[in-house]
Amino acid sequence: MNIQEALNIFNLSGELTEKDIKTTYKKLALKYHPDRNPLGNELMKAVNIAFDFLMANIDKINQFQSNNQDDHYNYSxxxxxxxxxxxxxxxxxxxxxxxxxxxxxxxxxxxxxxxxxxxxxxxxxxxxxxxxxxxxxxxxxxxxxxxxxxxxxxxxxxxxxxxxxxxxxxx
Structure with missing residues (x-):
């Protein structure tokens, strides 16, 4: 996984802060909660791995995300x-x-x-x-x-x- 792939799971782009990532993670956790979504367990695996990756690379996110708008989409x-x-x-x-x-x-x-x-x-x-x-x-x-x-x-x-x-x- 790279930074752009992780950001696409969160459907985020632009200048981002740690707060942006945490807020989006909370929204996705609610959306894909197993009580609300029958595939929630599976979808949260991708969300959790992306979140962990982004938090581990928080200082590099704005530097290494793609500038090409075609690379940004909602992968989740x-x-x-x-x-x-x-x-x-x-x-x-x-x-x-x-x-x-x-x-x-x-x-x-x-x-x-x-x-x-x-x-x-x-x-x-x-x-x-x-x-x-x-x-x-x-x-x-x-x-x-x-x-x-x-x-x-x-x-x-x-x-x-x-x-x-x-x-x-x-x-």
Whole structure:
């Protein structure tokens, strides 16, 4: 995750203060509270990891956010739409890790729906994924296993405050 990706989860741009970030975090926590939103547990994983990242880099936010307005968008809203569709697909397992969604299970019959959502196939991991649009421009030459990715974001595949866990969806 980078600063722009974290800011897009919060749908923030411009000159920002710590107060702006905390205020937005509180609004998102209310919006995605599990009592108000059935996908709240999953969505809060991305919000929490973005919040922790922004707080750890609070002095760099205004310096390293993108000046290109095309790079600013509401990723939490996009993520909510994607998770809503995926949660309705029979036999699909999804896992939110950081700000990515990893999708496995019975995906073959849902291939077209996943492509339409903007999901991509990770041939080496044999899973689908959904990620922030701006992430595609970054070059990371190191290949990570899904377990290494879970470890980087503080999860082992089970429910934790940061990272993801598997949710089996059945109809």
């Amino acid at each position: 809203e996009a993520l909510e739409k994607v998770l809503t569709v995926i949660s309705g697909l029979y036999g699909v397992i999804f896992e939110v890790i950081g700000n990515w969604v990893w999708i496995s299970g019975e995906t073959r019959e849902h291939k077209d729906a996943l492509k339409e959502l903007g999901c991509k196939w990770a041939a080496k991991k044999k899973q689908w994924f959904y990620r922030p649009e701006e992430h595609k421009n970054r070059f990371n030459r190191k290949e990570h296993t899904i377990d290494e990715i879970r470890e980087m974001y503080g999860t082992n595949g089970r429910r934790k405050a940061k990272g993801g866990y598997r949710v089996e969806v059945s109809a």
